[in-house]
Amino acid sequence: MSMEQSKTSVTVTNTAQTAPGMSAREIAIKYGFLVLLLGLILFFCISTNGFASPQSAVFILQSVSITGILALGVTATLVVGGFDLSIGSVATTAMMASSYVMVVMGGDALTATLVCILIGIVVGLINGFLIVYMRVPDLLATLGMMFLLVGLQRIPTEGRSIATGMSLPDGTVANGTFSPAFLALGRHRFDLILPNLLPVSVVVLIVLAILIWFFLEYTRFGRMMYAVGSNERAAALAGAPVNSYKISAYVISGVFASIGGILLAARLGRGDIASGNNLLLDSVAAALIGFAVLGAAKPNAFGTAIGALFVGVLLQGLTMMNAPYYTQDFVKGGVLVVALVFTFALSQRKR
Amino acid sequence: MVQEAVFRVDDLRKSFGPVQVLGGVDLELRAGAVTVLMGANGAGKSTLVRIVSGVYDRDAGRITLAGKDFAPSTPAEAIRAGVVTVHQNINDGVVADLDVATNLTLDRLNGKGAPLIFNPRRVRREAKAVADRMGLSIDLSASITDLSLADRQMVAIARAMAHEPKVLILDEPTSSLSSAEADRLFEVVERLRARGVAILYISHRMSDIRRLADTIVSLRDGRITGVFEGPELDYEGAVNAMLGKKVSAGEIVVQTATAPVLKAENLQLAANSRPFSLTLGDGEVVVITGLVGVGKTALAETLFGARQPAGGAMTLDGKAYAPKTTRQAIEKGVFLVAKDRGENGIVPGFNIYENISLPFLKRISNFGVTNRRGERNLARTQIASLGVVCRSERDEMNTLSGGNQQKVMVGRWLTQASRMLILDEPFQGVDIAARRDIAAKLRASANGRATLVFLTELDEAFEIADRILVMSEQTIVGEHRNAGINVDKLLAEIAGQHQMVG
Numbered sequence: 024m025s026m027e028q029s030k031t032s033v034t035v036t037n038t039a040q041t042a043p044g045m046s047a048r049e050i051a052i053k054y055g056f057l058v059l060l061l062g063l064i065l066f067f068c069i070s071t072n073g074f075a076s077p078q079s080a081v082f083i084l085q086s087v088s089i090t091g092i093l094a095l096g097v098t099a100t101l102v103v104g105g106f107d108l109s110i111g112s113v114a115t116t117a118m119m120a121s122s123y124v125m126v127v128m129g130g131d132a133l134t135a136t137l138v139c140i141l142i143g144i145v146v147g148l149i150n151g152f153l154i155v156y157m158r159v160p161d162l163l164a165t166l167g168m169m170f171l172l173v174g175l176q177r178i179p180t181e182g183r184s185i186a187t188g189m190s191l192p193d194g195t196v197a198n199g200t201f202s203p204a205f206l207a208l209g210r211h212r213f214d215l216i217l218p219n220l221l222p223v224s225v226v227v228l229i230v231l232a233i234l235i236w237f238f239l240e241y242t243r244f245g246r247m248m249y250a251v252g253s254n255e256r257a258a259a260l261a262g263a264p265v266n267s268y269k270i271s272a273y274v275i276s277g278v279f280a281s282i283g284g285i286l287l288a289a290r291l292g293r294g295d296i297a298s299g300n301n302l303l304l305d306s307v308a309a310a311l312i313g314f315a316v317l318g319a320a321k322p323n324a325f326g327t328a329i330g331a332l333f334v335g336v337l338l339q340g341l342t343m344m345n346a347p348y349y350t351q352d353f354v355k356g357g358v359l360v361v362a363l364v365f366t367f368a369l370s371q372r373k374r
Numbered sequence: 375m376v377q378e379a380v381f382r383v384d385d386l387r388k389s390f391g392p393v394q395v396l397g398g399v400d401l402e403l404r405a406g407a408v409t410v411l412m413g414a415n416g417a418g419k420s421t422l423v424r425i426v427s428g429v430y431d432r433d434a435g436r437i438t439l440a441g442k443d444f445a446p447s448t449p450a451e452a453i454r455a456g457v458v459t460v461h462q463n464i465n466d467g468v469v470a471d472l473d474v475a476t477n478l479t480l481d482r483l484n485g486k487g488a489p490l491i492f493n494p495r496r497v498r499r500e501a502k503a504v505a506d507r508m509g510l511s512i513d514l515s516a517s518i519t520d521l522s523l524a525d526r527q528m529v530a531i532a533r534a535m536a537h538e539p540k541v542l543i544l545d546e547p548t549s550s551l552s553s554a555e556a557d558r559l560f561e562v563v564e565r566l567r568a569r570g571v572a573i574l575y576i577s578h579r580m581s582d583i584r585r586l587a588d589t590i591v592s593l594r595d596g597r598i599t600g601v602f603e604g605p606e607l608d609y610e611g612a613v614n615a616m617l618g619k620k621v622s623a624g625e626i627v628v629q630t631a632t633a634p635v636l637k638a639e640n641l642q643l644a645a646n647s648r649p650f651s652l653t654l655g656d657g658e659v660v661v662i663t664g665l666v667g668v669g670k671t672a673l674a675e676t677l678f679g680a681r682q683p684a685g686g687a688m689t690l691d692g693k694a695y696a697p698k699t700t701r702q703a704i705e706k707g708v709f710l711v712a713k714d715r716g717e718n719g720i721v722p723g724f725n726i727y728e729n730i731s732l733p734f735l736k737r738i739s740n741f742g743v744t745n746r747r748g749e750r751n752l753a754r755t756q757i758a759s760l761g762v763v764c765r766s767e768r769d770e771m772n773t774l775s776g777g778n779q780q781k782v783m784v785g786r787w788l789t790q791a792s793r794m795l796i797l798d799e800p801f802q803g804v805d806i807a808a809r810r811d812i813a814a815k816l817r818a819s820a821n822g823r824a825t826l827v828f829l830t831e832l833d834e835a836f837e838i839a840d841r842i843l844v845m846s847e848q849t850i851v852g853e854h855r856n857a858g859i860n861v862d863k864l865l866a867e868i869a870g871q872h873q874m875v876g
Contacts, residue, residue: 243735253723261733262701
């Protein structure tokens with residue numbers, strides 16, 4: 024793509040400071056976070072053994088794949104000026120539902136997957152309905168939905184985790200098993216450079232990241248979603264069906280979260296009631312860190328992916344340097360705060 | 375008998391950066407009299423109110439209250455000194471989640487000597503005293519959210535009156551009230567006047583002004599352009615002084631429409647307003663003028679499908695036209711450059727070309743994928759033809775001046791051919807040079823569509839119109855060809871005197 028700076032017929036006489044390219048401050052804002060990420064990678068490569076290896080890279084990607092997918096979904100709701108707090112619970116609900124379909128009802132992989140995605144769509148529609156038509160503020164509506172789903176996913180099994188051989192509320196024993204095709208989603212690895220290197224979840228993450236990035240940046244629907252988030256009234260007066268765009272954003276978020284849940288179930292091989300607690304915070308953090316990438320100062324898919332990667336690299340590196348596990352949340356929080364300062368204090372786009 | 379002024383403003387000046395908003399305002403308020411301040415948008419009314427109520431600092435000038443210097447640095451200080459303001463936005467004057475009694479006594483909960491413990495019974499007793507003094511008959515235990523706008527306004531005023539002010543400033547208090555509700559407000563104002571309060575009443579509504587005014591002061595471009603007092607107030611003169619009458623005739627060649635484009639039959643904007651008919655023709659620029667709040671924006675939004683009429687029917691090129699959404703209007707070629715570009719037009723996160731292409735992304739895109747090159751070309755064309763001062767079409771909107779932002783907003787709707795182009799107050803916050811550019815462009819491109827412009831300022835109307843229609847109270851009351859116009863008749867219609875004649 025040509026990046027020429029086209030001059031128009033009428034031109035302001037620029038002051039010298041802004042004339043050629045950008046100021047140091049602008050460069051710092053634009054590339055600061057990417058430089059920080061590269062520096063971090065370089066630092067870990069030098070100071071630890073084995074960080075600079077394909078296995079390590081894949082491990083990082085795998086560790087952030089599910090939160091990354093959720094984060095990409097929540098990015099869509101951030102773009103329309105909303106928020107989705109229910110993603111974590113949608114993911115765990117999808118995990119429990121897929122386990123239930125296969126283990127208790129004896130369904131196959133396809134049914135389980137479709138049920139999960141359906142759950143994502145329905146939850147997204149309900150969220151959108153509450154926010155758009157019932158005028159419940161986004162944070163509150165999705166908070167309510169989060170609670171509701173956390174409770175709902177426990178009802179069919181009376182609060183127990185789902186695994187083959189578990190006893191059901193009516194006294195019978197669940198004999199179904201996770202289908203091998205479903206488990207492959209979590210465990211199969213494609214050959215890339217080394218045999219059995221690339222897990223399915225990472226491929227899914229990359230595909231979804233490219234899809235949502237293209238959708239938000241290069242389609243008119245994505246553009247209109249940004250317009251809705253930036254000035255809803257102006258978008259409406261430009262003929263945009265604002266409500267549809269908002270609801271769509273929550274549906275995207277719900278579907279992405281349910282895909283995350285499917286991958287989680289496939290990786291664990293059981294419907295674990297206790298897993299997925301950190302999903303919400305981690306993915307929201309990734310999406311918010313994404314604001315700082317390339318000085319965007321707004322939600323964006325590329326930034327979200329980098330944000331997720333940043334957290335993954337940092338945690339993997341620290342782990343390899345023997346930092347204890349309980350410092351992880353502290354580190355994530357620190358990164359998030361720095362990224363937010365980057366976004367809101369340094370770049371003046373908003374004011 | 376001329377009473378001494380209790381409140382006096384001398385040579386008040388205020389600038390924001392290079393823009394002078396108040397250029398030496400003199401004003402006197404007398405006890406027991408209502409002084410009405412009239413001024414168009416941007417005349418400096420709000421700035422004046424904010425300085426007097428302690429929100430802004432003044433640059434120069436002197437204000438005296440009962441002979442003593444008055445220089446409040448905070449709103450609280452102004453209130454303590456006895457100058458109380460009820461702002462235009464009613465909800466700024468009341469706390470919605472609390473009940474009426476608490477609202478009436480809210481100011482006693484703060485400041486020195488306020489009791490530490492909240493005693494509901496005492497609050498009720500004090501509130502009742504306040505309400506009785508004002509003749510307010512509202513259930514004190516009702517929640518503000520359950521009250522009508524008028525009742526909220528009453529509570530806000532009663533709350534202000536609890537301070538026993540010497541000067542009360544009411545900033546467009548009837549702007550969101552019905553006429554029955556306004557009547558109740560007038561009774562309260564009259565009661566306060568009888569108690570010797572000096573009242574500054576800011577309004578455009580002629581019915582308010584006729585009912586209440588003892589003195590009318592017109593403000594225009596930051597200066598007082600007329601003071602009218604005495605037993606027979608010259609309302610027309612006041613409107614004239616407020617709008618200015620610098621007829622710049624002869625600058626434009628008045629065109630006549632070739633064929634009708636839009637026809638409206640018995641259109642009714644509100645359930646109780648008088649229906650009117652309207653024909654807009656190809657190639658003509660029609661201006662609809664009238665004071666603020668007479669329904670100009672409502673008509674613009676009705677034509678654009680953003681609001682539904684209470685009655686009547688419209689045709690566009692002979693076919694029935696009843697847009698339910700803005701998208702339907704746009705698809706039929708009816709475009710609106712909305713007023714208040716910051717609120718209704720600009721997408722602040724988008725640069726120039728993204729703002730320009732916004733309504734037509736569907737037409738520019740290929741199978742949903744945006745065509746940035748095409749968008750940028752469109753934007754460059756508009757930038758060149760309207761003379762937008764910028765570095766490139768990728769500049770952010772907030773780097774542009776008001777006039778250039780407005781050019782972008784107008785350019786947005788000129789990228790595609792329209793059957794009818796509506797512009798609602800397109801010259802708000804636009805400098806003269808940009809205004810001329812936009813007006814010239816609109817007139818030059820007028821063939822092939824009907825152009826309808828809503829304007830409060832008469833100068834602007836004379837500059838651009840072929841035909842001028844006058845709106846008053848949600849209906850059209852006058853029509854003039856913009857050549858050898860009878861300005862007195864026009865002003866009388868704007869001031870709402872058509873009904874007295876007819």
